[in-house]
Amino acid sequence: MKNLANYKIAVKSREYLIQAIFQMLFDNQQADKIIAQFKEEHKSKKFDLNLFSESLLSLEKNRSEIESKIKSLDIKDSNIELIDKSILYFAINEMLYGVLDKLVVIDESLRLSKKFSSPDSYKFINASLDKFLQTLK
Helix, strand or coil, X not given: CCCCHHHHXXXXXXXXXXXXXXXXXXXXXXXXXXXHHHHHHCCCCCCCHHHHHHHHHHHHHCHXXXXXXXXXXXXXXXXXXXXXXXXXXXXXHHHHHCCCCHHHHHHHHHHHHHHHCCCCHHHHHHHHHHHHHHHHC
């Protein structure tokens, strides 16, 4: 994995974003409420609030399409941990509407799964995103 020291703020912003997506999916909260909460709770920390907010609002706007894409990968809600689902939401939203290169999104998603999920979840994330990339071709 690459040295992420030069990208500390973006990395931290995406970590917060995964936590926010988890919160959104768990409690079905609105993005603007979560953004306000994160802004207040993390005001002393360095993170890119614009990146965080734009991604979360984009995800909220495109949520039904993202859910449809996940279902098209034959992933059932009962078979996926909520944190893994949050990472897939981030990745699919970023691949469809974001600015990061698709391979960077996969790399970042694997890093996030290793940080936040079970030890083997990165394999599931990698296989799911690889399958998703094939649908884009």
